[in-house]
Amino acid sequence: MASAISKAVELSPELADFMGSAKASRGDVTKAIWKYIRDEDLALPNGGYKFDETLSRVLHSKGMKKASELFSLLKKADAFPS
Numbered sequence: 001m002a003s004a005i006s007k008a009v010e011l012s013p014e015l016a017d018f019m020g021s022a023k024a025s026r027g028d029v030t031k032a033i034w035k036y037i038r039d040e041d042l043a044l045p046n047g048g049y050k051f052d053e054t055l056s057r058v059l060h061s062k063g064m065k066k067a068s069e070l071f072s073l074l075k076k077a078d079a080f081p082s
Contacts, residue, residue, distance in 0.1 A: 004026065005025065005026045005027045006025050006026075006027055007025055007026075008023040008024055008025050009023060009024070009025070009026070009080050010022065010023055010080070010081060011023060011024055011029070011079060011080065011081075012077065012078055012079045012080070012081055014057050014058050014060075014077070014079075015029065015058055015074075015077075015079045015080075018032070018036075018054065018057075018058045019032060026074075026080065029074070029079070030070065030071075033055075033058075033070065036054070036055070037049045037055075040052060040054075042055070044064060046066075047066065047067045048064055048065055048066045048067055049064070049065060049067065050063070050064045051063060051064070051065070058077070058079070059073040059074065059076075059077050059079075060073070060076065060077040061073050061076075061077070
């Protein structure tokens with residue numbers, strides 16, 4: 001049986017568009033978001049990250065956030081509705 005972090009779940013439309021798939025695991029989503037943050041040079045020296053248009057759309061937030069807030073933002077954005 002797959003753990004909650006590795007089980008594929010339905011994604012919100014915004015997150016599905018970002019991921020290129022209607023289903024993904026929470027672990028894969030987290031990896032993809034962090035890869036995007038690194039690739040787009042959005043990481044901040046204090047361990048946080050800033051938002052661009054894509055992250056704002058996916059996470060329904062703007063500004064700068066701490067790294068530890070990612071799961072909370074995904075939950076608020078109803079990224080995993082099922």
